[in-house]
Amino acid sequence: MWIYEKKLQYPVRVSTCNPTLAKYLIEQYGGADGELAAALRYLNQRYTIPDKVIGLLTDIGTEEFAHLEMIATMVYKLTKDATPEQLKAAGLGEHYANHDGALFYQNAAGSPWTATYIQAKGDPIADLYEDIAAEEKARATYQWLIDLSDDPDLNDSLRFLREREIIHAQRFREAVEILKEEWDTKKVF
Amino acid sequence: MYTHLKFYHPFVSSFDPCKPILEKKYSTPPHLYIGFQPPNLPQFSPFEALKAGTLWKDFYDPWFNTYEKQMGGVLP
Ligand SMILES: [Fe+2]
Numbered sequence: 414m415w416i417y418e419k420k421l422q423y424p425v426r427v428s429t430c431n432p433t434l435a436k437y438l439i440e441q442y443g444g445a446d447g448e449l450a451a452a453l454r455y456l457n458q459r460y461t462i463p464d465k466v467i468g469l470l471t472d473i474g475t476e477e478f479a480h481l482e483m484i485a486t487m488v489y490k491l492t493k494d495a496t497p498e499q500l501k502a503a504g505l506g507e508h509y510a511n512h513d514g515a516l517f518y519q520n521a522a523g524s525p526w527t528a529t530y531i532q533a534k535g536d537p538i539a540d541l542y543e544d545i546a547a548e549e550k551a552r553a554t555y556q557w558l559i560d561l562s563d564d565p566d567l568n569d570s571l572r573f574l575r576e577r578e579i580i581h582a583q584r585f586r587e588a589v590e591i592l593k594e595e596w597d598t599k600k601v602f
Numbered sequence: 603m604y605t606h607l608k609f610y611h612p613f614v615s616s617f618d619p620c621k622p623i624l625e626k627k628y629s630t631p632p633h634l635y636i637g638f639q640p641p642n643l644p645q646f647s648p649f650e651a652l653k654a655g656t657l658w659k660d661f662y663d664p665w666f667n668t669y670e671k672q673m674g675g676v677l678p
């Protein structure tokens with residue numbers, strides 16, 4: 414089970430009315446390397462991974478939902494008062510036609526989220542290597558989002574999220590070392 | 603100076619349609635160099651850590667865009 418705390422993991426402040434940024438940010442909402450994919454990937458893989466690293470997948474998978482909520486907040490704030498004309502100018506006319514102002518799990522190009530983005534191979538090393546790659550890809554996505562954005566407050570939150578991806582990648586790498594069961598022995602091969 | 607940003611220089615043709623970018627950069631964050639986290643690494647204060655997104659100074663590697671870099675970036 415989960416316990417919900419009614420606050421964001423990190424504050425989300427948006428200083429400019431810029432619906433175009435929302436269009437880009439959706440990539441981390443419902444994209445292949447986004448937070449939804451991450452959360453669902455880890456929380457599903459944990460059933461068939463050695464006990465020692467189940468807790469890690471639970472923790473990180475849970476945190477990804479906290480990140481998802483931050484991205485949702487950003488997108489919501491950037492679009493909530495936008496007129497259909499403004500959305501159209503921001504390249505969100507198609508989104509408006511389908512969803513009005515509602516959020517939807519899709520990537521920046523409008524492709525809906527799909528479970529084919531994620532895998533559970535049942536092989537612990539294969540799964541953890543996918544997880545490491547997913548974190549590095551999410552880190553890169555945040556880099557490109559920061560490069561695209563001129564909103565200093567938004568970038569502050571994006572930088573926090575990017576740093577979390579670095580830490581997640583580090584912990585998944587350590588999980589691989591734990592499963593190799595050699596990390597604390599000084600061995601010369 | 604040592605940096606986690608690395609650079610490479612792609613081939614430039616005299617027929618490139620756009621003005622070539624001579625130097626491309628990519629990020630190699632600190633966790634790539636550390637391996638299994640050793641004990642007793644230096645920590646941020648709790649407040650700094652909440653801002654930075656990590657408790658561990660060695661893993662902190664913020665990304666700034668060109669404009670922010672011109673403004674000097676912001677550290678916790
Ligand atoms: Fe992550």
